[in-house]
Amino acid sequence: MREIRTSGSEGGEAELNRPSLPLSGLHTLFIFRSLAPGYSDRRSFSGSMAVEEKQVAKGDEPQDCRSCEQADCTSRNRRQDESEEEFRQRQDLGRKMCQIGHKLLILSGKGGVGKSTVAANLAVSLALAGKSVGLLDVDIHGPSIPRLMGLEGQQLQMHGSEIVPLEVGGNLKVMSIGFLLGSPEDAVIWRGPMKYGVIRQFLGEVEWGPLDYLIIDAPPGTGDEPLSVAQLVGDGAGAVLVTTPQELSVADVRRSVSFCRKLSLPVVGIIENMSGLVCPHCNGRIEVFKTGGGEALAHEMNVPLLGRIPIDPKIVECGDSGVPYIHRFADSDAATAFAGVVDRILGGTASNTDG
Numbered sequence: 001m002r003e004i005r006t007s008g009s010e011g012g013e014a015e016l017n018r019p020s021l022p023l024s025g026l027h028t029l030f031i032f033r034s035l036a037p038g039y040s041d042r043r044s045f046s047g048s049m050a051v052e053e054k055q056v057a058k059g060d061e062p063q064d065c066r067s068c069e070q071a072d073c074t075s076r077n078r079r080q081d082e083s084e085e086e087f088r089q090r091q092d093l094g095r096k097m098c099q100i101g102h103k104l105l106i107l108s109g110k111g112g113v114g115k116s117t118v119a120a121n122l123a124v125s126l127a128l129a130g131k132s133v134g135l136l137d138v139d140i141h142g143p144s145i146p147r148l149m150g151l152e153g154q155q156l157q158m159h160g161s162e163i164v165p166l167e168v169g170g171n172l173k174v175m176s177i178g179f180l181l182g183s184p185e186d187a188v189i190w191r192g193p194m195k196y197g198v199i200r201q202f203l204g205e206v207e208w209g210p211l212d213y214l215i216i217d218a219p220p221g222t223g224d225e226p227l228s229v230a231q232l233v234g235d236g237a238g239a240v241l242v243t244t245p246q247e248l249s250v251a252d253v254r255r256s257v258s259f260c261r262k263l264s265l266p267v268v269g270i271i272e273n274m275s276g277l278v279c280p281h282c283n284g285r286i287e288v289f290k291t292g293g294g295e296a297l298a299h300e301m302n303v304p305l306l307g308r309i310p311i312d313p314k315i316v317e318c319g320d321s322g323v324p325y326i327h328r329f330a331d332s333d334a335a336t337a338f339a340g341v342v343d344r345i346l347g348g349t350a351s352n353t354d355g
């Protein structure tokens with residue numbers, strides 16, 4: 001098993017591979033490019049991200065996308081309604097996405113149900129299973145992946161015109177809007193086109209390289225960001241829906257299933273998180289958020305139930321201290337439940353690209 005070490009409170013030294021080129025003006029680069037064509041209102045950016053106009057040169061002429069031999073690849077030819085710049089960006093994105101076997105969008109109907117926790121632990125589990133993994137946090141309004149992975153305060157670097165994600169343990173690459181904010185308290189107030197632009201950059205202008213899995217932590221709900229990701233990732237994408245068992249959360253996930261179906265995004269399955277708590281004193285089971293809601297929804301919507309993860313206070317401790325729970329408490333009930341989820345995901349996605 002490979003070792004994943006982050007800079008959490010458990011004493012592990014950060015094990016991050018940093019490229020040698022320092023990054024200057026990254027905020028500027030992101031902000032400038034995140035403006036969608038025709039969009040000119042820049043007042044809504046967060047205060048810490050100074051806005052400078054700076055043209056970013058990128059290559060010369062648009063090239064044929066030669067990353068695959070597929071004659072029907074939509075990136076081969078420029079669309080009639082597309083400028084050369086837009087075509088080039090689409091090709092860049094297509095080239096990147098073609099190198100990624102599976103893209104899993106982690107979605108939830110509402111916040112606080114454990115979506116980011118699931119995303120982080122899923123990414124770590126897959127990395128521990130020997131897969132090359134990317135973890136992308138597009139939860140623009142509440143990026144928690146830097147904290148969960150013990151990467152808060154880390155600086156990003158650039159390699160040529162691409163942003164280099166932070167590396168953990170050799171086969172896990174992490175990218176989050178949180179790395180671009182001045183401080184964890186900074187708020188991001190962006191309108192739809194800006195979010196779309198930033199998400200496109202996160203997918204197309206980050207040096208992901210070939211990956212087995214890209215785990216994408218999307219904001220809750222069915223708004224701009226999940227929509228943007230679903231539209232941009234291309235083939236090989238699927239959604240993992242996270243809910244607590246209670247009806248309030250389940251009702252929102254029902255909407256998420258419909259959202260996926262409208263976008264023809266396959267639902268890999270539902271995870272029922274915070275599914276019961278074993279009392280540490282009497283070993284009795286307490287159904288804090290009721291039980292079985294995710295399972296019932298999976299049945300009703302005819303999608304797989306990937307697993308039921310119980311409440312474990314150590315998940316909160318690990319999240320706060322930046323230590324991947326699945327690695328730190330590998331023998332716990334929740335980690336065992338999580339391992340079942342990962343097995344089902346590996347089994348369900350293996351047939352597409354794995355040998």
Ligand code: ADP
Pocket residue numbers: 108110111112113114115116117118144273274275309310311312313314315316317319320334
């Ligand atoms: P979301 O991304 O859906 O907003 P988070 O992953 O940030 O949710 O989790 C919300 C809170 O719940 C965090 O404090 C996290 O540590 C905690 N949490 C998530 N799953 C569990 C669980 N199974 N047991 C105990 N706490 C959990």
